[in-house]
Amino acid sequence: MHNAAFDALGLNWVYLAFDVAPEPSAVGGALAGMRALGIAGLSVTIPHKETVAAAVDRRSSLADALGAVNTVVLEPGGALRGENTDGPGFLRALQDDEGFDPAHKRCLVVGAGGAARAVVRALADAGAAEVVVVNRTPARAEAVVALAADCARVGVAAEAGEADLVVNATPIGMAGGGAEDALPVDPVHLGPGQLVVDLVPNPAITPLIEAARSRGAAATNGLGMLVHQAAIAFRLWTGVDPPTATMSAAALAELARR
Numbered sequence: 001m002h003n004a005a006f007d008a009l010g011l012n013w014v015y016l017a018f019d020v021a022p023e024p025s026a027v028g029g030a031l032a033g034m035r036a037l038g039i040a041g042l043s044v045t046i047p048h049k050e051t052v053a054a055a056v057d058r059r060s061s062l063a064d065a066l067g068a069v070n071t072v073v074l075e076p077g078g079a080l081r082g083e084n085t086d087g088p089g090f091l092r093a094l095q096d097d098e099g100f101d102p103a104h105k106r107c108l109v110v111g112a113g114g115a116a117r118a119v120v121r122a123l124a125d126a127g128a129a130e131v132v133v134v135n136r137t138p139a140r141a142e143a144v145v146a147l148a149a150d151c152a153r154v155g156v157a158a159e160a161g162e163a164d165l166v167v168n169a170t171p172i173g174m175a176g177g178g179a180e181d182a183l184p185v186d187p188v189h190l191g192p193g194q195l196v197v198d199l200v201p202n203p204a205i206t207p208l209i210e211a212a213r214s215r216g217a218a219a220t221n222g223l224g225m226l227v228h229q230a231a232i233a234f235r236l237w238t239g240v241d242p243p244t245a246t247m248s249a250a251a252l253a254e255l256a257r258r
């Protein structure tokens, strides 16, 4: 996505993958290397988001609240700033791609990991009327609710019937994940007027998406979140408006290639 965007804009930048060991010392070394080499930005992914949040020089208020960083920016004086674009990317995908504004809407999120934390916080910040958090391990759901105490509460999947928006933020339904045929929500609770977003990246049409559509609900996958979180990071690094359509096409081409 990023290299396609650099090419499209004629920017002499390159985006490379670095495989970094999970130990904090390795993460600290990678960040020191970034500063020493003058690397303008980093994307951070599993399992490094929390470790990087603790290691950067400063964090945006959102990254601070989430305790997780997915984007690092090298500031002109050499300081490393941690940002989190996952939730804003999710929100932009909802608003720009699906025409769904969460303000005053009832939402239900399944999962309590990093993706769920970002999504719940984003929905609350966007003015959702209610965010019900459903998770296999209830204590983890409580911790997510604490991120959005004004409107979030722990609930059960059967409450999906009252939700305008249902989000799967677990790997249930992911190819090769061991729960390929499982559903995070019983489709009997899904129907017309609802939007279902399944963040599982592969397959493109998950069992949940298929079931939701067959019941008359609108349903989409996590590609929009992936593209928009990257587009927001691109803007933070380069200061240039991202060519989002180019990035989306590149992501689609890559997924098709795999």
Ligand code: NAP
Pocket (backbone or CB within 6 Å): 046, 086, 111, 112, 113, 114, 115, 116, 135, 136, 137, 140, 168, 169, 170, 171, 172, 174, 179, 199, 200, 201, 222, 223, 225, 226, 227, 229
């Ligand atoms: P994570 O931190 O490992 O959290 C996983 C969550 O799923 C936990 O709440 C876990 O419950 C639950 N879970 C896992 N297996 C389960 C099962 N068999 N039955 C019920 N619950 C189960 O993972 P994550 O980073 O949040 O990612 C979650 C999903 O979102 C993944 O599919 C990931 O690929 C996707 N994602 C997409 C994007 C995007 O841009 N589209 C971005 C980030 C993540 P417990 O708390 O009980 O363990």
